[in-house]
Amino acid sequence: MEHGTQNSDPVVSNRTMEIVVAGLFALVALVVMADSIRVGNGWGSDGPKAGYFPFYVGLIMLVSSLATLAVNLWRHSGERTAFVEKHQLALVLQVLVPSAVFVALTAFLGIYLSAVLFIAFFMHWVGKYPLKTILPVSILVPAGLFVMFEIWFLVPLPKGPVETMFGF
Known part of the structure; x- marks a missing residue:
């Protein structure tokens, strides 16, 4: 460009x-x-x-x-001289808007469930991956982060209703 x-x-x-x-x-x-x-x-x-x-x-x-x-x-x-053109702005907004939604959802759903939705959305929308790839990746990555931060490092991150349901 x-x-x-x-x-x-x-x-x-x-x-x-x-x-x-x-x-x-x-x-x-x-x-x-x-x-x-x-x-x-x-x-x-x-x-x-x-x-x-x-x-x-x-x-x-x-x-x-x-x-x-x-x-x-x-x-x-x-x-x-253009700082940004329409097609460039559209590409930036494709990342910025879902990222802002992820941050907003973190307050209500917690970081892990929000991450599941965020990763699944990006893999489907931008990557065009099949559901058989989206489901394990979007669930296992946040699950791995949960184990790493909450159990191994003992660093609490924002939690939502799912973590509360499991007693965390």
Whole structure:
């Protein structure tokens, strides 16, 4: 795939995305700096306080993002180059939407049952695998992860009604 082609349908330009990302990055930098001030960003008798280094990292982030923002607000050369085209965005959304659904389902069904559904969906929709392949893989992978995290490592992960039914 070639970036910035002129003969396909652009969804958003490079310039627009640079402005949006620089603005969001500046907001994150301000949050980092504000929290660093809250916890103390000075120098104490025993050395730097907890917010000293994060404050200056936030300051560097802010200056960098404001410079990027300024350059892109006054420069208009990136308006014609596409950041993403319709067919590229469709490919990204094919992964992003099911992944977001997986994350949302984890709160209600737990991570293991959500993983069964997620893996089965992807194997069927994207991979076009037969059901005889989908069922064992989509069940055994989360089951293996359950054994590894819950039993061997003793690391609890979000559980749903199925795990509760089995006493976990």
